[in-house]
Amino acid sequence: MLLSEVVDASREVGATRSRTAKTRVVAALLARAEPAECAVVASWLAGEPRQRKVGVGWRTLSSHAEPAPGTTTAEGSAPLDVVAVDALLDGLATTAGAGAAARRGALLDELFAPATADERSFLVRLLTGELRQGALEAVVLDAVAQASGAPAALVRRAAMLSGSLPTTAHAALNGGAEALEAVRLEVGRPVHPMLASPGGTLEDVLADAAQRALDVVVEPKLDGARIQVHLDRGADVPVRVWTRTLREVTDGLPEVAAQVLALPCETAVLDGETLALDDDGRPRPFQDTMSRFGSDEGSEVLLSPFFFDLLHLDGRDLLDEPLAARLVALDGLLAAPGHAPLRMPGARGASADEAAAVLERALADGHEGVVVKDLAAPYAAGRRGRAWQKVKPVHTLDLLVVGAEWGYGRRTGSLSNIHLAARDPGGGAPLVVGKTFKGMTDALLAWQTATFPGLATAEHRWGLELRPELVVEVAVDGAQRSTRYPGGVALRFARVLRYRPDKTADQADDVEAVRALLV
Structure with missing residues (x-):
C-alpha cells in the first residue's frame, strides 16, 4: 500500500464530522491493507506512529521536511x-548513542526526499502529534471490526487486554475472531483502565x-493519580507500575512496589490510586503527588497506594467476574496483617444515609467526592459508562487548552486568558466551549507563559493558538x-x-459532558 493512499484516506476522514462516514473510510482502507501493513495503517489513522515516539522534535522534522528551493516533489523516485516508511520510523526510534543526530538526519532525508508536499505534511503532523483528522482510537477500532467482520465487542476487549491498537488490528485483520479470542490478560502487560462517568448529585x-x-x-x-500494579514473583522485575495512560513509572515509585511485593500471593494485577498524604492522613496538594511522575527526580514526597479493584490473582483472571466477586478477592488479599491500609475504604450495598456519610467523610478528609459502582458489572476497560459514576459537590471538567491571550494590567506580559475546548465525540476537532483567566496563581501564569509558545500553531496580536495537548481541570x-x-x-x-x-488529550471530557450541565 502506498503512503499516498493513507494520506488520501486521512484527508477524507478529516473532511467529515460523521462518525459513520469516518469508520467506513478507515475500514475500506484497512480491508485493502496487506498483512504487514494493517497494524501500521490503523495506528497512523488513529493519529500516531506505531513506534509512538521516534526521538525527533518538531524543529528538526520541519527543517528536513522543507523541500529545497525551486522543488516541489522528488523527481525519478x-x-x-x-x-518502507514504517521501517524508517523504526530506525529513527532505535537510533541512539554517539553520532545519533547525524544518523537521524540521514534517515529523515531518506524519508522526506521522495515525498510529495501532501505526504511531507502528513508525516510531520503524524510524528508531532498534530494529525487530528478525527479518527480517534475508538473510530479505528470500529473500523477494524467492520473490515475484519469480527464482533466490535471482541475487538474492543482485545484492545483493552493488549493495550495496543496496532496489535489488535493485526490480530483481527489476519486472524479474525479466533485470533482476538486468544488475546488474554498477561501479568506484566498493562490493560486500559476502566473509567468513571460524571454523575449528577448523589x-x-x-x-x-x-x-x-x-x-x-x-x-x-481520592485526589490522586491512577495506577495499575502488576506483581509476578517469577519475573526479572517482580513489581511493575503504570499510569492511566499506560506509561510505566516503576522506577519512580519504589515505596509502592515494596508494599505490593509484601502481599501474600505469587501473581496479581491491582487497580487503584496513589497520592501524597500529610502527617494527619489528609491529601497534600495534587502537584505534590504529580511531582513523583514528572522530571523532579529530587522529590522526597512519599506516595500511599489505595487499591479498589483486582483483575488477576494467582492464575485466576477476574476481569469478567462481577465487581462484587473481585472485591471479595481483593478483601481476602489485603486482609493479612499490615495490608489493610492498602484497601480503598467504601460502603458496599450502601443505603442513601450510608452513601451520604461516605461522601461527607470523603469531603471532610479533603478528597474530591465519591464514586458509585455497580457491583454486578465486569471490568470494562477504556470505556466510560454508567457502571461507575463519580459524584463531586462542585462541577469539574477536564478540558483542552487550545489558545491563550496576552494579559493586561497586572498580567501584562503573561499568557493569561485560556481558550477551553471539549472533545468531539464524533472524532472531529475539539469544540471550544469557553474561556477563563480565573483561578490562576502568579506561578501558574509564569508556567503558562513559558510553556505555551512551544505548543503554538499560530501567533496573533492577541495571543497564541495551541495544539490541543494540555488537559486542564476547571470548576464551573x-x-x-x-x-x-x-x-x-x-x-x-x-x-x-x-x-x-x-x-492525555483523548482522556479529556467530550462536549456531551458539558451539555449535561445545561441549566
Missing part, C-alpha cells in the same frame, strides 16, 4: 509505501441505581446554550483548578 445517581435494581458500592474519590457553575460556539454550549463561570499532566 519511487513512491513511498507504508512498510441522590440522582442512587435513584438511577435503584430504578435499575442495582446493588452498589460507594467509595471515596454549569453550562448554558450558546450560538457563539460550534458545540452550541458555553461554560458558566469557569475557573482553573489545576493542569492534569497525568491525562
Whole structure:
C-alpha cells in the first residue's frame, strides 16, 4: 500500500464530522491493507506512529521536511509505501548513542526526499502529534471490526487486554475472531483502565441505581493519580507500575512496589490510586503527588497506594467476574496483617444515609467526592459508562487548552486568558466551549507563559493558538446554550483548578459532558 493512499484516506476522514462516514473510510482502507501493513495503517489513522515516539522534535522534522528551493516533489523516485516508511520510523526510534543526530538526519532525508508536499505534511503532523483528522482510537477500532467482520465487542476487549491498537488490528485483520479470542490478560502487560462517568448529585445517581435494581458500592474519590500494579514473583522485575495512560513509572515509585511485593500471593494485577498524604492522613496538594511522575527526580514526597479493584490473582483472571466477586478477592488479599491500609475504604450495598456519610467523610478528609459502582458489572476497560459514576459537590471538567491571550494590567506580559475546548465525540476537532483567566496563581501564569509558545500553531496580536495537548481541570457553575460556539454550549463561570499532566488529550471530557450541565 502506498503512503499516498493513507494520506488520501486521512484527508477524507478529516473532511467529515460523521462518525459513520469516518469508520467506513478507515475500514475500506484497512480491508485493502496487506498483512504487514494493517497494524501500521490503523495506528497512523488513529493519529500516531506505531513506534509512538521516534526521538525527533518538531524543529528538526520541519527543517528536513522543507523541500529545497525551486522543488516541489522528488523527481525519478519511487513512491513511498507504508512498510518502507514504517521501517524508517523504526530506525529513527532505535537510533541512539554517539553520532545519533547525524544518523537521524540521514534517515529523515531518506524519508522526506521522495515525498510529495501532501505526504511531507502528513508525516510531520503524524510524528508531532498534530494529525487530528478525527479518527480517534475508538473510530479505528470500529473500523477494524467492520473490515475484519469480527464482533466490535471482541475487538474492543482485545484492545483493552493488549493495550495496543496496532496489535489488535493485526490480530483481527489476519486472524479474525479466533485470533482476538486468544488475546488474554498477561501479568506484566498493562490493560486500559476502566473509567468513571460524571454523575449528577448523589441522590440522582442512587435513584438511577435503584430504578435499575442495582446493588452498589460507594467509595471515596481520592485526589490522586491512577495506577495499575502488576506483581509476578517469577519475573526479572517482580513489581511493575503504570499510569492511566499506560506509561510505566516503576522506577519512580519504589515505596509502592515494596508494599505490593509484601502481599501474600505469587501473581496479581491491582487497580487503584496513589497520592501524597500529610502527617494527619489528609491529601497534600495534587502537584505534590504529580511531582513523583514528572522530571523532579529530587522529590522526597512519599506516595500511599489505595487499591479498589483486582483483575488477576494467582492464575485466576477476574476481569469478567462481577465487581462484587473481585472485591471479595481483593478483601481476602489485603486482609493479612499490615495490608489493610492498602484497601480503598467504601460502603458496599450502601443505603442513601450510608452513601451520604461516605461522601461527607470523603469531603471532610479533603478528597474530591465519591464514586458509585455497580457491583454486578465486569471490568470494562477504556470505556466510560454508567457502571461507575463519580459524584463531586462542585462541577469539574477536564478540558483542552487550545489558545491563550496576552494579559493586561497586572498580567501584562503573561499568557493569561485560556481558550477551553471539549472533545468531539464524533472524532472531529475539539469544540471550544469557553474561556477563563480565573483561578490562576502568579506561578501558574509564569508556567503558562513559558510553556505555551512551544505548543503554538499560530501567533496573533492577541495571543497564541495551541495544539490541543494540555488537559486542564476547571470548576464551573454549569453550562448554558450558546450560538457563539460550534458545540452550541458555553461554560458558566469557569475557573482553573489545576493542569492534569497525568491525562492525555483523548482522556479529556467530550462536549456531551458539558451539555449535561445545561441549566
